[in-house]
Amino acid sequence: MRAQLARDAAAWGREWRPDWPAHILDRYRIDLSTEIMGVPVPHPIGKGSGQLSLRADQLEADADAGLAFAVLKTVIAEDERGEQAMSAWAIHESRMKVERRPSAGGREGWTVTWKGRGWDRPLEEYLTLVRAARDLAAAGRILGIPSVKYHLPPANEPFREAEYRFTTRALEEAWGPGPLLLEKDFSPTLAGDARSDERATILRWLTEVPARIRAAARGPVRLGIKLMNARFDDDFQREMLARAAGGADSLTVFNRLWDPGAGVAYGGWDLSDRNLRVLDGAPASVPRSGTGNIVSGRMIVAYALRGCSTVQLHTFFQLPLSAYTAPSGSRMARALHALVFDPADGLVAALLELEADGRLERRGGILHLRDLWRAA
Numbered sequence: 568m569r570a571q572l573a574r575d576a577a578a579w580g581r582e583w584r585p586d587w588p589a590h591i592l593d594r595y596r597i598d599l600s601t602e603i604m605g606v607p608v609p610h611p612i613g614k615g616s617g618q619l620s621l622r623a624d625q626l627e628a629d630a631d632a633g634l635a636f637a638v639l640k641t642v643i644a645e646d647e648r649g650e651q652a653m654s655a656w657a658i659h660e661s662r663m664k665v666e667r668r669p670s671a672g673g674r675e676g677w678t679v680t681w682k683g684r685g686w687d688r689p690l691e692e693y694l695t696l697v698r699a700a701r702d703l704a705a706a707g708r709i710l711g712i713p714s715v716k717y718h719l720p721p722a723n724e725p726f727r728e729a730e731y732r733f734t735t736r737a738l739e740e741a742w743g744p745g746p747l748l749l750e751k752d753f754s755p756t757l758a759g760d761a762r763s764d765e766r767a768t769i770l771r772w773l774t775e776v777p778a779r780i781r782a783a784a785r786g787p788v789r790l791g792i793k794l795m796n797a798r799f800d801d802d803f804q805r806e807m808l809a810r811a812a813g814g815a816d817s818l819t820v821f822n823r824l825w826d827p828g829a830g831v832a833y834g835g836w837d838l839s840d841r842n843l844r845v846l847d848g849a850p851a852s853v854p855r856s857g858t859g860n861i862v863s864g865r866m867i868v869a870y871a872l873r874g875c876s877t878v879q880l881h882t883f884f885q886l887p888l889s890a891y892t893a894p895s896g897s898r899m900a901r902a903l904h905a906l907v908f909d910p911a912d913g914l915v916a917a918l919l920e921l922e923a924d925g926r927l928e929r930r931g932g933i934l935h936l937r938d939l940w941r942a943a
């Protein structure tokens with residue numbers, strides 16, 4: 568199988584196809600199928616919310632490469648008059664810089680430096696994007712999931728329910744029939760904001776926000792909560808996990824770190840070190856979606872072993888083309904190629920290694936990715 572993998576890495580690097588998971592099942596008897604918020608997807612690799620999911624043509628290119636899902640850029644909630652309590656997050660910034668960032672331990676990683684925040688255009692344009700995503704999902708091409716930043720009050724202030732109601736219902740209408748899939752974002756800029764100074768305030772948000780979103784909706788909602796890396800210790804981070812698990816169907820763990828000196832969010836190895844360390848001490852009571860420095864199939868497995876049924880990448884989909892080994896194909900195809908077929912660190916290699924170590928067993932002759940996250 569190792570020799571086969573080296574041959575496949577070369578062949579698929581020259582010519583990529585979106586039905587690659589079928590090939591993995593056929594050739595290696597590895598079943599990568601999994602689920603996000605209860606919805607089946609053919610494999611675990613998706614795109615995190617951000618600048619790479621602003622437009623329908625980005626989603627179409629992702630579907631062409633065979634990405635499983637994409638979380639749309641985070642929109643800032645508003646009421647029927649267009650008022651946004653969180654308007655400080657709806658600012659425009661287009662310039663991004665992909666750069667090297669060494670971790671505290673000196674390991675070189677990648678980060679994207681960017682001063683922007685949430686969706687900066689009218690809500691109506693976001694609803695058009697949601698409708699385009701819905702049509703792509705209906706055609707079986709890719710699943711698109713909206714993301715919202717709702718009002719988060721400082722201590723002793725009430726939630727602006729009108730913003731919850733108006734935005735959630737507008738999304739439901741654009742989404743159409745069936746339960747609305749929704750991710751609620753707690754971002755690094757929020758972690759760095761004065762309103763996150765108090766632990767009790769953060770815990771109140773995590774307790775109350777899921778219920779407020781469900782109460783605001785007309786129909787059922789499958790809710791993912793994307794947790795920030797708060798500026799407190801690992802124990803508090805685990806307390807946040809436990810609190811959010813009470814009301815969410817899925818937890819996305821954990822958004823980027825906050826650099827107070829530079830005033831920017833960052834990723835790289837510090838981010839994945841912290842995320843994996845926190846998850847290690849916290850058994851999964853609801854399925855998770857891993858995010859943070861996922862740069863290899865080996866890293867997908869690391870998150871899966873900690874209860875992540877899927878993963879959401881951003882930075883790895885933005886690297887210079889020279890960082891991927893495939894000589895041709897779209898950026899997304901080259902990234903997927905590296906994540907899946909790399910003979911040393913790809914997903915196939917990492918799963919075969921777990922099998923060889925006796926940590927993952929075939930059932931009916933097949934290795935199942937879902938056996939990993941379900942056991943966590």
Ligand SMILES: Cc1cc2nc3c(=O)[nH]c(=O)nc-3n(C[C@H](O)[C@H](O)[C@H](O)COP(=O)(O)O)c2cc1C
Nearest residue numbers: 615616617641679681752834858859860880881882
């Ligand atoms: C430029 C940029 C913009 C982002 N915007 C959002 C956003 O609007 N909402 C959100 O939930 N996450 C946002 N993220 C976080 C990513 O979705 C992802 O969770 C995070 O970057 C960690 O993954 P990575 O290490 O693969 O980049 C953004 C990340 C980057 C780099």
